[in-house]
Amino acid sequence: MKIAIINIEQHREIYGQLYDGVTTFNPTLDKDGNMIITEQEIDQLTNLNYTWVANLIKVEKDSQLKTLTKEEWLLEDKAKLESELSKLQDKLKTK
Amino acid sequence: MSRRSVFFKGIPVALYEPETIAYFNTLGIADDATVYFSATAYEKTGTQLWAAIETYVLALKTALSLTAGINNLSTRLGHLYPFIGGTAARHIVDLVSGTSKGTLSGGWTHDGSGALANGTNGYMNSGTNPNTLYGTNYYGYIGYNNAYTAGLLWGSAGSIGGADYDYSSINGVSLHGSFKSMTGVTTGYSSLYRTNATQIKYRKNGVLQTIAQNYAAATNNNVYIGAYNNLGSPGIYSNGKFQLRLIIKQPTDTEVANIETAIVTLQTTLNRL
Numbered sequence: 001m002k003i004a005i006i007n008i009e010q011h012r013e014i015y016g017q018l019y020d021g022v023t024t025f026n027p028t029l030d031k032d033g034n035m036i037i038t039e040q041e042i043d044q045l046t047n048l049n050y051t052w053v054a055n056l057i058k059v060e061k062d063s064q065l066k067t068l069t070k071e072e073w074l075l076e077d078k079a080k081l082e083s084e085l086s087k088l089q090d091k092l093k094t095k
Numbered sequence: 096m097s098r099r100s101v102f103f104k105g106i107p108v109a110l111y112e113p114e115t116i117a118y119f120n121t122l123g124i125a126d127d128a129t130v131y132f133s134a135t136a137y138e139k140t141g142t143q144l145w146a147a148i149e150t151y152v153l154a155l156k157t158a159l160s161l162t163a164g165i166n167n168l169s170t171r172l173g174h175l176y177p178f179i180g181g182t183a184a185r186h187i188v189d190l191v192s193g194t195s196k197g198t199l200s201g202g203w204t205h206d207g208s209g210a211l212a213n214g215t216n217g218y219m220n221s222g223t224n225p226n227t228l229y230g231t232n233y234y235g236y237i238g239y240n241n242a243y244t245a246g247l248l249w250g251s252a253g254s255i256g257g258a259d260y261d262y263s264s265i266n267g268v269s270l271h272g273s274f275k276s277m278t279g280v281t282t283g284y285s286s287l288y289r290t291n292a293t294q295i296k297y298r299k300n301g302v303l304q305t306i307a308q309n310y311a312a313a314t315n316n317n318v319y320i321g322a323y324n325n326l327g328s329p330g331i332y333s334n335g336k337f338q339l340r341l342i343i344k345q346p347t348d349t350e351v352a353n354i355e356t357a358i359v360t361l362q363t364t365l366n367r368l
Contacts, residue, residue: 001213022183026201026329028216038215040202061215 002039003030004056008084009091011035014053020044031065033077111145112152113166117193118177119145122185132181136366137207144179148190151177151361158353173223173234175341176320178209179365186210187219191341196222197320200329208367214245214334218322223342225251226315234313235288235296235346239358241367242282243335250323250331251314284358286351288343296348301355303348318342338367 006014006027014025019041030036037053038061045053068076111126119126119141126145132138139147153163161167168175168191175190176197183205187197201216212218225234240248283300290296292310296303314324320340322329339358343350362368 001215003215020183022187023199023201023203026216026218028201036215038202038213038217040204040213040217 001061002058003036003061004039004042004058005030005034005036006056007087008035009087010052014050017050018047019050019053020046025050031062034064036061111149112156112163114168114190114193115145115149115152117166118148118188118190121188121193121195122180124180124185132207135207137181139207139365147361147364148177148179150364151357152190154357154360155354158350158357171344173225173228173342173344174221176219176221176337176339177361178338178340181205181207183210189222198222201332207365209241209336209338211242211336212246212321212333214332216329216332218329218332219320219337220324221249221318221320221340221342224315224317225342226313228342229313229344231313232345233289233291233310234342234344235286235351236318236340236342237284237286237288237346237351237354237358238340239284239338239362240282241336241338243333246321246333246335247323247331248285248333248335248337249318249320249340251316251318284355286355288346288351290345290347296351298351298355301352338362 011027016024019025025041027035027037039058125141127141129141156163159171172191177190178186183199186205187195189196198220202213203217204211286298288296295306295308316324321333323331
């Protein structure tokens with residue numbers, strides 16, 4: 001079973017949208033709090049509005065799960081949020 | 096679309112039950128020699144698929160003492176998904192209404208053997224709200240599945256902290272409710288239903304169990320298949336292969352047993368046991 005990690009912006013874009021004309025994407029959280037979609041949603045993609053989904057890197061489910069201390073998790077979350085903030089700021093600048 | 100009829104004194108007399116005709120018309124499978132699932136264990140012609148469902152519908156009507164020849168399964172059944180046709184678009188079609196009533200989400204794999212949930216985020220909204228449909232009447236669930244080792248086959252939670260839960264799982268998740276969670280079956284047919292206010296009846300491949308559990312209320316959220324509906328959010332995803340699921344109003348023990356027999360006959364005909 002393979003999954004691909006997506007970011008918050010990608011989640012917003014595809015959540016509830018059809019990927020094969022019948023079935024909706026259902027992004028969900030893995031045990032580390034990463035937002036993921038599954039290989040079926042990627043491999044069965046026919047919706048041309050979301051072609052970037054086909055280019056996502058698939059990895060084995062749970063293969064990247066981490067064992068971190070509370071402090072390390074906080075740093076991890078902070079880094080993720082900063083990364084998302086940076087991407088959103090860049091997007092704002094281009095508009 | 097082929098629709099086989101004969102005429103008697105100028106009046107068309109269907110050779111098929113109206114539910115069978117509506118179901119296959121929505122599936123887009125004609126009653127002809129077109130081959131489906133070629134070179135697989137599930138290879139059938141369109142006519143063979145029509146015949147299999149027709150036999151099943153007639154057996155259901157006999158089991159429920161419904162008159163054949165008229166559209167009446169809806170008087171007892173809220174939905175019935177046979178998962179026939181091998182595609183997502185066909186697996187969401189409800190035999191009772193003849194419409195694409197189900198809504199699929201997340202990861203599924205579809206083929207001639209049924210619909211396989213991925214156990215991570217795949218589920219189907221059945222479109223059926225037991226409280227709206229049945230009110231204070233007792234009701235139950237019957238289904239057939241394969242290769243199921245985790246998650247909930249179906250379920251719905253009616254309220255936060257309330258007792259109006261419907262669940263079926265193999266995990267025995269400790270939750271209280273009108274139906275309660277209990278051990279399921281990895282392969283085969285299972286039924287979970289009530290005939291009175293103080294007992295849940297549960298049949299695993301035909302073996303009846305009775306569990307004391309007071310009835311609270313019908314869940315007031317749509318039942319999900321392959322997960323449970325946690326007040327609008329799916330959870331506890333199943334990795335099972337779904338081959339038939341139905342919800343029934345006020346079933347008797349005899350009706351449930353006869354419906355299970357009909358389901359096994361259908362799955363045998365389709366080579367999906």
